[in-house]
Amino acid sequence: MQDFIYCAPTRVIFGKDTELQVGKILKEAGATRVLLQYGGGSIKKSGLYDRVVQAVREAGIELYEIGGVQPNPHLSLVREAIALAREKKVDYLLAVGGGSAIDSTKATAVGVPYEGDVWDFYCGKATPKTALPLGVILTIPAAGSEGSNSSVITNEDGWIKRGLGCDLTRAAFAIYNPELTYTLPAYQTAAGASDIMAHIMERYFTNEPDVDMTDRLCESVLKTILKQAPVCVQDPTNYAARAEMMWASTVAHNDFLTCFRVGDWASHQLAHELSGLYDSTHGAALAVVFPAWMTYVYKHDVQRFCRFAVEVMGVEMDFFHPEETALKGIAALRSFFRSIGMPTTLKELGVPENELDLLASKVKRGPDGTTGKFVPLTEADCRAIYELMK
Amino acid sequence: MQDFIYCAPTRVIFGKDTELQVGKILKEAGATRVLLQYGGGSIKKSGLYDRVVQAVREAGIELYEIGGVQPNPHLSLVREAIALAREKKVDYLLAVGGGSAIDSTKATAVGVPYEGDVWDFYCGKATPKTALPLGVILTIPAAGSEGSNSSVITNEDGWIKRGLGCDLTRAAFAIYNPELTYTLPAYQTAAGASDIMAHIMERYFTNEPDVDMTDRLCESVLKTILKQAPVCVQDPTNYAARAEMMWASTVAHNDFLTCFRVGDWASHQLAHELSGLYDSTHGAALAVVFPAWMTYVYKHDVQRFCRFAVEVMGVEMDFFHPEETALKGIAALRSFFRSIGMPTTLKELGVPENELDLLASKVKRGPDGTTGKFVPLTEADCRAIYELMK
Numbered sequence: 001m002q003d004f005i006y007c008a009p010t011r012v013i014f015g016k017d018t019e020l021q022v023g024k025i026l027k028e029a030g031a032t033r034v035l036l037q038y039g040g041g042s043i044k045k046s047g048l049y050d051r052v053v054q055a056v057r058e059a060g061i062e063l064y065e066i067g068g069v070q071p072n073p074h075l076s077l078v079r080e081a082i083a084l085a086r087e088k089k090v091d092y093l094l095a096v097g098g099g100s101a102i103d104s105t106k107a108t109a110v111g112v113p114y115e116g117d118v119w120d121f122y123c124g125k126a127t128p129k130t131a132l133p134l135g136v137i138l139t140i141p142a143a144g145s146e147g148s149n150s151s152v153i154t155n156e157d158g159w160i161k162r163g164l165g166c167d168l169t170r171a172a173f174a175i176y177n178p179e180l181t182y183t184l185p186a187y188q189t190a191a192g193a194s195d196i197m198a199h200i201m202e203r204y205f206t207n208e209p210d211v212d213m214t215d216r217l218c219e220s221v222l223k224t225i226l227k228q229a230p231v232c233v234q235d236p237t238n239y240a241a242r243a244e245m246m247w248a249s250t251v252a253h254n255d256f257l258t259c260f261r262v263g264d265w266a267s268h269q270l271a272h273e274l275s276g277l278y279d280s281t282h283g284a285a286l287a288v289v290f291p292a293w294m295t296y297v298y299k300h301d302v303q304r305f306c307r308f309a310v311e312v313m314g315v316e317m318d319f320f321h322p323e324e325t326a327l328k329g330i331a332a333l334r335s336f337f338r339s340i341g342m343p344t345t346l347k348e349l350g351v352p353e354n355e356l357d358l359l360a361s362k363v364k365r366g367p368d369g370t371t372g373k374f375v376p377l378t379e380a381d382c383r384a385i386y387e388l389m390k
Numbered sequence: 391m392q393d394f395i396y397c398a399p400t401r402v403i404f405g406k407d408t409e410l411q412v413g414k415i416l417k418e419a420g421a422t423r424v425l426l427q428y429g430g431g432s433i434k435k436s437g438l439y440d441r442v443v444q445a446v447r448e449a450g451i452e453l454y455e456i457g458g459v460q461p462n463p464h465l466s467l468v469r470e471a472i473a474l475a476r477e478k479k480v481d482y483l484l485a486v487g488g489g490s491a492i493d494s495t496k497a498t499a500v501g502v503p504y505e506g507d508v509w510d511f512y513c514g515k516a517t518p519k520t521a522l523p524l525g526v527i528l529t530i531p532a533a534g535s536e537g538s539n540s541s542v543i544t545n546e547d548g549w550i551k552r553g554l555g556c557d558l559t560r561a562a563f564a565i566y567n568p569e570l571t572y573t574l575p576a577y578q579t580a581a582g583a584s585d586i587m588a589h590i591m592e593r594y595f596t597n598e599p600d601v602d603m604t605d606r607l608c609e610s611v612l613k614t615i616l617k618q619a620p621v622c623v624q625d626p627t628n629y630a631a632r633a634e635m636m637w638a639s640t641v642a643h644n645d646f647l648t649c650f651r652v653g654d655w656a657s658h659q660l661a662h663e664l665s666g667l668y669d670s671t672h673g674a675a676l677a678v679v680f681p682a683w684m685t686y687v688y689k690h691d692v693q694r695f696c697r698f699a700v701e702v703m704g705v706e707m708d709f710f711h712p713e714e715t716a717l718k719g720i721a722a723l724r725s726f727f728r729s730i731g732m733p734t735t736l737k738e739l740g741v742p743e744n745e746l747d748l749l750a751s752k753v754k755r756g757p758d759g760t761t762g763k764f765v766p767l768t769e770a771d772c773r774a775i776y777e778l779m780k
Contacts, residue, residue: 001630003405008398014649015393210630213614213638220606227602240391240600247649248603256646259404259637 099143144253489533534643
């Protein structure tokens with residue numbers, strides 16, 4: 001059982017039409033000049049862009065914007081946003097979208113008041129001392145960036161993807177209208193579900209003893225996804241299912257489920273390489289990686305994998321054969337991913353079978369040559385896990 | 391499924407010896423003149439008082455204090471604290487203790503900058519516009535005030551107990567060292583457990599449909615108490631059990647479990663009268679009230695009570711006789727309270743049997759003459775529920 005510090009101060013405004021409150025909320029927060037960041041054209045097509053712009057302008061706030069934030073948001077666009085924010089003397093940032101728009105906005109928040117280059121924060125050369133405040137209108141439940149302190153930016157100079165964990169980048173407010181997610185395609189919905197589950201499972205598989213309370217809380221949110229993701233895929237305008245997916249996205253990654261625990265996070269490293277080399281959707285890559293990782297490591301703590309099988313996946317405990325119970329849980333997870341349209345093999349992700357050595361060599365490992373806290377993995381371990389994804 | 395606004399910004403510092411950080415934390419927050427409030431002598435006997443005073447003074451902070459905060463904290467002491475805070479130009483408040491010390495501090499926080507009398511906020515005559523910042527060192531897991539926006543103050547002029555819900559009174563930080571609770575007597579430990587469970591059950595019994603995610607989260611925390619309260623009672627220096635009780639206290643009442651839901655809260659009104667007239671410990675009164683309330687209302691939603699029986703109390707579902715399953719769940723809860731040393735009858739609380747009419751007449755009800763949202767209770771209903779506590 002670990003000591004911890006926990007602070008998730010984001011003000012959550014959740015419900016129908018809540019995006020219309022954004023002008024009032026920004027004004028109450030003292031914003032006068034706001035920079036909006038968003039991704040592709042979907043928020044324009046849906047009319048969300050117009051509603052947001054109108055709400056902000058009606059509150060008497062100057063609005064500037066940077067559109068076209070890419071998945072795996074790019075450093076060059078962040079630098080552009082920082083320059084624009086400085087030029088226009090922006091005092092508040094607003095992200096409309098999912099993890100990419102939010103992460104780009106977080107990087108902008110720490111970059112604007114910093115004299116050096118914002119990449120310093122992501123390559124570990126400097127630590128942010130201050131940041132512009134930021135708010136979020138969430139449209140994609142997946143990354144959990146709306147509630148987390150983390151952001152990931154890709155430097156196109158070498159295509160280096162780096163993360164920053166910094167409480168100054170927690171959103172001051174986050175607006176959730178489940179109806180905004182009705183138009184998410186099934187694949188993106190399922191990839192989001194996989195991403196949310198992965199955030200929880202990274203925390204769930206821990207060597208910490210006596211973490212029963214957060215075990216149960218993790219299981220609660222995992223079971224919510226098992227129940228609601230298929231509903232969202234099959235019935236995209238189901239309000240309750242979309243709502244629980246949105247809230248689960250935040251709870252999974254705002255550190256509430258980290259209390260008392262040490263997470264693993266090797267699967268994220270294994271998945272990052274798939275996204276980096278083959279442009280796999282993050283959630284889809286995680287759906288391929290996680291069951292393979294589990295199969296490779298379950299013997300490290302069979303009882304924990306039995307708990308996962310029984311409490312999350314609904315497998316009946318076989319007290320004569322705990323290992324079989326553990327394996328059934330992993331098989332059930334793989335089946336679940338398949339049932340919502342996620343890939344579960346490298347082939348489905350389009351990864352050539354002869355590049356596993358390359359992949360394994362690229363996985364980011366610590367100074368001791370390993371990655372992951374639950375079971376520290378060497379390069380050979382990573383290679384073997386990729387092999388299990390064939 | 392309800393829309394909601396949720397913001398629980400308190401910074402949680404959790405672990406062994408964390409109280410020693412209080413000076414540093416206050417200093418970083420800009421505090422220069424701090425008013426400390428605490429209850430009886432227990433924090434002096436344990437040495438906690440000395441450690442806190444030393445830590446604050448070593449940080450170069452002026453410290454003033456008001457001791458002797460009573461359970462059901464009194465308005466007169468709050469007024470005294472406000473006067474002292476103004477006189478000494480205090481800029482930060484610190485509570486060391488449980489719900490009473492924290493609630494007294496919350497009232498002081500809104501009272502100091504207010505020109506009128508602080509009771510205005512509690513009798514509904516005014517709404518706080520600003521407040522002094524406050525921090526907490528928690529020593530009693532029960533009321534959840536360390537994470538909540540609520541406080542309850544008793545006006546000795548008429549012995550009127552009134553609550554205030556106000557986000558300005560959320561603690562800026564809360565420090566938890568489970569070892570500080572090792573010396574809590576078994577009865578107080580059990581009453582705290584009952585209070586925590588009651589906060590969750592008030593939220594759990596709702597008429598809102600489609601609240602599966604927060605149902606599960608409620609069940610997780612309830613099961614934590616079922617597991618850890620008996621451990622704390624029998625093995626008072628069990629760190630993990632004390633730690634989970636502390637964290638459960640906060641999670642139960644900081645509104646995280648309110649998301650999407652409408653709570654009931656009739657049982658709290660029924661218990662308030664027992665505390666008011668017979669000075670019953672709040673948690674003990676709730677242990678008497680809740681099973682009686684459940685027995686009276688379970689037919690309103692047998693399936694919800696079956697869920698409680700199965701998912702929380704571990705009763706096997708009898709699909710032929712759901713009502714029996716529901717009743718077995720209630721019986722199991724009553725047995726649990728008894729097993730940790732809580733009373734489950736009015737007689738054990740020392741309430742005279744011939745005063746039930748008086749009790750029922752005093753229960754606070756709304757303009758429509760009822761109390762409670764799950765099942766609105768009339769005075770006659772309240773009388774009947776008290777009858778079930780005999």
